[in-house]
Amino acid sequence: xxxxxxxxxxxxxxxxxxxxxxxxxxxxxxxxxxxxxxxxxxxxxxxxxxxxxxxxxxxxxxxxxxxxxxxxxxxxxxxxxxxxxxxxxxxxxxxxxxxxxxxxxxxxxxxxxxxxxxxxxxxxxxxxxxxxxxxxxxxxxxxxxxxxxxxxxxxxxxxxxxxxxxxxxxxxxxxxxxxxxxxxxxxxxxxxxxxxxxxxxxxxxxxxxxxxxxxxxxxxxxxxxxxxxxxxxxxxxxxxxxxxxxxxxxxxxxxxxxxxxxxxxxxxxxxxxxxxxxxxxxxxxxxxxxxxxxxxxxxxxxxxxxxxxxxxxxxxxxxxxxxxxxxxxxxxxxxxxxxxxxxxxxxxxxxxxxxxxxxxxxxxxxxxxxxxxxxxxxxxxxxxxxxxxxxxxxxxxxxxxxxxxxxxxxxxxxxxxxxxxxxxxxxxxxxxxxxxxxxxxxxxxxxxxxxxxxxxxxxxxxxxxxxxxxxxxxxxxxxxxxxxxxxxxxxxxxxxxxxxxxxxxxxxxxxxxxxxxxxxxxxxxxxxxxxxxxxxxxxxxxxxxxxxxxxxxxxxxxxxxxxxxxxxx
Amino acid sequence: xxxxxxxxxxxxxxxxxxxxxxxxxxxxxxxxxxxxxxxxxxxxxxxxxxxxxxxxxxxxxxxxxxxxxxxxxxxxxxxxxxxxxxxxxxxxxxxxxxxxxxxxxxxxxxxxxxxxxxxxxxxxxxxxxxxxxxxxxxxxxxxxxxxxxxxxxxxxxxxxxxxxxxxxxxxxxxxxxxxxxxxxxxxxxxxxxxxxxxxxxxxxxxxxxxxxxxxxxxxxxxxxxxxxxxxxxxxxxxxxxxxxxxxxxxxxxxxxxxxxxxxxxxxxxxxxxxxxxxxxxxxxxxxxxxxxxxxxxxxxxxxxxxxxxxxxxxxxxxxxxxxxxxxxxxxxxxx
Numbered sequence: 037x038x039x040x041x042x043x044x045x046x047x048x049x050x051x052x053x054x055x056x057x058x059x060x061x062x063x064x065x066x067x068x069x070x071x072x073x074x075x076x077x078x079x080x081x082x083x084x085x086x087x088x089x090x091x092x093x094x095x096x097x098x099x100x101x102x103x104x105x106x107x108x109x110x111x112x113x114x115x116x117x118x119x120x121x122x123x124x125x126x127x128x129x130x131x132x133x134x135x136x137x138x139x140x141x142x143x144x145x146x147x148x149x150x151x152x153x154x155x156x157x158x159x160x161x162x163x164x165x166x167x168x169x170x171x172x173x174x175x176x177x178x179x180x181x182x183x184x185x186x187x188x189x190x191x192x193x194x195x196x197x198x199x200x201x202x203x204x205x206x207x208x209x210x211x212x213x214x215x216x217x218x219x220x221x222x223x224x225x226x227x228x229x230x231x232x233x234x235x236x237x238x239x240x241x242x243x244x245x246x247x248x249x250x251x252x253x254x255x256x257x258x259x260x261x262x263x264x265x266x267x268x269x270x271x272x273x274x275x276x277x278x279x280x281x282x283x284x285x286x287x288x289x290x291x292x293x294x295x296x297x298x299x300x301x302x303x304x305x306x307x308x309x310x311x312x313x314x315x316x317x318x319x320x321x322x323x324x325x326x327x328x329x330x331x332x333x334x335x336x337x338x339x340x341x342x343x344x345x346x347x348x349x350x351x352x353x354x355x356x357x358x359x360x361x362x363x364x365x366x367x368x369x370x371x372x373x374x375x376x377x378x379x380x381x382x383x384x385x386x387x388x389x390x391x392x393x394x395x396x397x398x399x400x401x402x403x404x405x406x407x408x409x410x411x412x413x414x415x416x417x418x419x420x421x422x423x424x425x426x427x428x429x430x431x432x433x434x435x436x437x438x439x440x441x442x443x444x445x446x447x448x449x450x451x452x453x454x455x456x457x458x459x460x461x462x463x464x465x466x467x468x469x470x471x472x473x474x475x476x477x478x479x480x481x482x483x484x485x486x487x488x489x490x491x492x493x494x495x496x497x498x499x500x501x502x503x504x505x506x507x508x509x510x511x512x513x514x515x516x517x518x519x520x521x522x523x524x525x526x527x528x529x530x531x532x533x534x535x536x537x538x539x540x541x542x543x544x545x546x547x548x549x550x551x552x553x554x555x556x557x558x559x560x561x562x563x564x565x566x567x568x569x570x571x572x573x574x575x576x577x578x579x580x581x582x583x584x585x586x587x588x589x590x591x592x593x594x595x596x597x598x599x600x601x602x603x604x605x
Numbered sequence: 606x607x608x609x610x611x612x613x614x615x616x617x618x619x620x621x622x623x624x625x626x627x628x629x630x631x632x633x634x635x636x637x638x639x640x641x642x643x644x645x646x647x648x649x650x651x652x653x654x655x656x657x658x659x660x661x662x663x664x665x666x667x668x669x670x671x672x673x674x675x676x677x678x679x680x681x682x683x684x685x686x687x688x689x690x691x692x693x694x695x696x697x698x699x700x701x702x703x704x705x706x707x708x709x710x711x712x713x714x715x716x717x718x719x720x721x722x723x724x725x726x727x728x729x730x731x732x733x734x735x736x737x738x739x740x741x742x743x744x745x746x747x748x749x750x751x752x753x754x755x756x757x758x759x760x761x762x763x764x765x766x767x768x769x770x771x772x773x774x775x776x777x778x779x780x781x782x783x784x785x786x787x788x789x790x791x792x793x794x795x796x797x798x799x800x801x802x803x804x805x806x807x808x809x810x811x812x813x814x815x816x817x818x819x820x821x822x823x824x825x826x827x828x829x830x831x832x833x834x835x836x837x838x839x840x841x842x843x844x845x846x847x848x849x850x851x852x853x854x855x856x857x858x859x860x861x862x863x864x865x866x867x868x869x870x871x872x873x874x875x876x877x878x879x880x881x882x883x884x885x886x887x888x889x890x891x892x893x894x895x896x897x898x899x900x901x902x903x904x905x906x907x908x909x910x911x912x913x914x915x916x917x918x919x920x921x922x923x924x925x926x927x928x929x930x931x932x933x934x935x936x937x938x939x940x
Contacts, residue, residue: 044932045932048614050610050612050614051612129608204612279932279933283932289932289933290933291932291933291934292931292932292933294933364609364611366609368609368610368611368612369609369610369611369612370609370610371609371611372608372609373611391611396611396612399613400617401672403618403672403676403717404716404717404718404719405718406618406621406678406717406718406875406876407718407875407876407878407880408621408824408875409826409875409880410616412880412881413823413826416932417931417932418929418930418931418932419931420880420881420928420929422880423880423924439928440931443931443932443933448609448610451610451613452610452612452613452614453614453616454613454616455616455617455618455620455621456617456618456718457613457617459608461608461609461610462608465608
């Protein structure tokens with residue numbers, strides 16, 4: 037069947053380098069002596085730890101409970117003992133640390149009791165909860181919780197399974213599709229059912245004919261209830277970008293900031309489909325993934341690796357050559373160089389590349405931009421990268437945002453083609469992080485101002501309250517005095533010199549009383565009627581004005597019913 | 606720290622400029638063969654001056670010499686300056702032209718990539734205003750021997766009215782201004798060949814070959830040449846259809862002056878030109894129309910240089926107003 041495919045703008049053809057590892061069948065990686073299982077499996081949410089140091093856990097036992105909207109559960113990747121819980125460096129360009137559970141394997145690799153999930157006997161909500169509790173996240177790299185994506189609503193027409201794997205060197209999805217095509221197809225069928233899709237499109241770059249063949253065979257064997265097409269798409273980086281693949285297969289363009297669900301299409305990685313299959317059919321939570329070990333190595337290969345395996349444990353498997361100077365996590369277009377090799381494999385880690393100066397030479401010196409527009413012709417987001425470069429470089433961030441900085445997917449095509457060897461993506465990363473930092477700063481400043489203004493308001497209010505309290509007390513005392521006034525009046529006058537303190541207090545109270553009482557000017561006696569009327573009018577205005585001059589909360593807080601009290605706590 | 610991507614296409618500014626120089630060669634070869642080999646002397650002078658000026662300014666600006674000298678952009682500028690000048694301009698005119706282009710237009714504005722105006726075109730405009738008579742001395746193709754050309758270039762006595770004539774554009778303009786002749790009569794003059802200036806009319810062929818090479822290599826895009834040629838052909842064609850006696854044919858306009866050099870090599874300068882696809886079309890069409898208006902109604906026989914500078918001024922506005930829609934913002938979301 038010939039299907040009309042669509043094109044996305046731009047794209048580049050980096051050397052694929054797939055053959056190094058594409059022929060190596062998936063093998064289990066040996067068990068490390070210690071697993072470091074991060075409780076934060078994506079940048080979005082961390083799980084709440086539910087095990088203690090010293091506790092014995094079984095493979096697949098939940099060690100972290102899903103918390104928050106974007107949370108997913110985390111499981112012990114093997115049976116063993118929890119030996120520590122604490123922060124550990126993560127695979128992140130900044131060398132970020134995150135809480136992790138350290139497990140010493142007991143070597144038995146003993147599963148918990150597994151129960152398959154029966155979708156027919158359950159509803160959609162419990163299916164989503166089941167996937168969340170099985171720790172299913174997107175395995176293409178972003179590690180976005182799958183149950184959130186699946187929960188965006190039913191009636192999505194098209195399910196796209198992303199087997200494009202467009203980054204050079206990476207072959208984990210290729211091998212998965214070749215070796216476990218049936219499982220991927222079954223996972224796709226489950227996903228399609230959950231979102232109510234009417235068709236499934238499986239996109240695979242045409243440089244993986246064996247994977248295409250294997251998946252077609254799997255579809256034929258599965259005889260799915262709904263049409264499933266395995267489509268070879270032209271190899272053009274970044275065809276495996278979610279939005280790019282959706283565009284190629286369906287023609288639909290999903291704008292920045294929108295989700296596929298709004299356009300009737302939802303996309304999942306092949307690895308995710310496989311994980312869903314394991315979770316639903318066998319009750320297995322997600323505790324391992326396929327990782328490609330390749331690059332400047334003697335024995336590149338693809339390994340089934342337990343989540344939490346420290347990367348340094350895997351390196352001997354590929355036999356890095358002596359001139360290897362660093363290791364990249366992910367592909368060469370979007371991955372990053374690891375600064376710490378003790379970081380664990382997480383659910384989104386797809387590839388480790390041994391890098392050498394020969395394989396990945398340092399970029400030539402950066403020259404000035406000549407506005408040749410090569411970057412704009414390569415940009416799959418259809419941006420004007422050189423304009424963004426000028427704006428980012430000159431810290432004109434407002435303009436950069438006007439020119440759609442945040443539509444940039446950081447695929448690296450612009451840097452790849454630039455004849456002046458400008459690290460364009462680095463400029464955008466810089467601009468984005470500056471903008472985020474400024475937004476955080478401005479949010480913090482807003483909060484500080486709110487607090488300050490509330491403090492002023494509170495002090496004002498307390499002063500008024502104190503004055504009112506004092507006045508009330510004074511009135512009380514005065515009433516008491518008035519009771520005894522008749523008796524004491526003469527005494528007071530007579531004894532004035534004897535008890536000046538008392539007299540002073542009495543005089544002050546009297547003054548306060550006078551002030552408290554409605555002030556009546558003394559020179560208003562015996563006035564003509566016109567003047568009386570005028571005075572009455574003025575008095576009325578004054579009362580009105582007084583009524584409006586009550587202490588008021590300040591502008592910022594008037595809309596805030598909680599007042600600032602909560603903000604202070 | 607170096608971040609992704611860790612791989613790069615083997616592309617460089619040097620490779621881009623090198624291919625532009627390569628693409629100029631067919632035109633230069635035809636020029637040297639049919640019109641006079643003296644052009645090669647001026648090209649050599651200009652190359653040396655350009656590199657020396659570049660090195661001098663880089664030294665002043667305390668910038669590393671090697672990358673900027675090696676990127677060949679100064680050589681491209683120098684060659685374009687020379688190819689706009691008459692073959693036999695004295696060496697010092699070439700030198701001044703190149704100095705204007707490299708020092709004033711390029712480096713005073715910040716160096717490569719920063720100049721808002723096309724360096725070769727500013728040089729041309731400055732020299733035609735400063736030395737109008739020297740710039741009007743175009744030797745008839747093939748009529749001066751190389752020794753004479755060399756003498757003139759090296760500053761020899763210029764009793765040249767005998768040996769030089771006006772360009773085809775100049776002859777046409779003068780003829781029409783005088784008002785005594787119509788186009789057909791003027792074309793009888795010795796300055797004219799089959800479609801343009803005698804002999805000179807073959808040079809554009811070389812530029813077209815070079816231009817197609819640049820298009821094939823992806824160094825330039827189709828937008829500017831197509832828009833420029835279409836606009837020039839359209840406006841000249843319209844007036845020619847109205848009054849063929851008073852307005853020369855589109856073919857004449859395309860084959861004369863620097864039209865083809867401009868179409869593929871000058872207006873396509875990425876630094877000073879518009880960058881968006883639509884912007885490129887507006888920019889190039891604007892040059893075509895303005896160039897024709899200056900040729901036909903202005904004070905100079907050739908108007909491309911002024912047209913280019915006028916459109917250079919419009920580039921920021923054109924780019925601002927023609928920003929293309931980004932992914933997901935233009936095509937209908939359902940096919």
